[in-house]
Amino acid sequence: MHNKISCIITDDEPFARKGLTGYIEKIDFLDLKGTCEDAFQLGELLQRQPVDLLFLDIKMPHLTGIEFLRAIQHPPKVIFTTAFEQYALEGFELDVMDYLLKPISFERFLKAVFKAKDYFTLHQETNQEVSYFFVKTNSKLEKITIDSILFIEGMENYVAIYLEDKKIITHATIKSLLEKLPAKRFIQTHKSYIIAIDQVGSVEGNILHIKKYQVPVSKYLRKAVLEAIVK
Incomplete structure (x- = not known):
């Protein structure tokens, strides 16, 4: 895969945003385009800066990550990050790429982003080469x-x-x-x-x-x- 995977973190907890930012900075094929505190900030940022992948918290004030995902057309691929296990089934029904349960270990994070890398590599090759x-x-x-x-x-x-x-x-x-x-x-x-x-x-x-x-x-x-x- 030639291009980096552009991504955005959305989480209402500063500590969680900082942790994920640190993880992303260690991965050479990820390109962090911004961090958001809630779904409204994310919606505004996506209009200015479309990306490939969202690290999206579920339980946020005003609008949950799941509600946000249901509300927008053509969302990027999503890796959910949450402290609440009961949302897992809903996440997979929404075709999310992975579901990370907080506190997120670097090893588990790595597994999720390599899954994303495989998807985008395959998708890029498919779109470029197949006749x-x-x-x-x-x-x-x-x-x-x-x-x-x-x-x-x-x-x-x-x-x-x-x-x-x-x-x-x-x-x-x-x-x-x-x-x-x-x-x-x-x-x-x-x-x-x-x-x-x-x-x-x-x-x-x-x-x-x-x-x-x-x-x-x-x-x-x-x-x-x-x-x-x-x-």
Whole structure:
């Protein structure tokens, strides 16, 4: 991985912020962009300074880390830091990268950031190099060329990949396919849909017209989707 992982610490306890800052300074692939005392400061900082990774306390005044994560669109990856074990399940439901229980040992911190490093290395390579991938369908492996994808529809434990000339159904999740696709060319429009941005022919309200198909856009994602399409 060529680039450093940019990160922000958010915790209402000064001692906790200081401890994490010290840990981050020891890791050469982490780049600390700021520290915040609460979710409001974090929201403001993220508007000015988007980052890859948040070290986010859960129990903070006004707005918890979990409430903050649910409230924002396209959050960075998150490592929760908390003294309260009962939040672990909720954290994993929100697809956080790791869950560190205070007091956090350096060894445990290291394990979490290496997990993050592996994720970003893989994600960077995926977005830069892949022009195709294989999926299993009808007991065979079928090659999917990135350029031929129109959109993808999620159906519980399966997805339908709509190509220019056919539709392929495979056992997978929307999330797993989104991680395979180049982030600059594909965007999630709805909990069940991913589209190829340059395949959109027109936009009508909350409907995208792609060839002969109509794909919905959720109201929460509409702004980000329109910005990506219109550039």
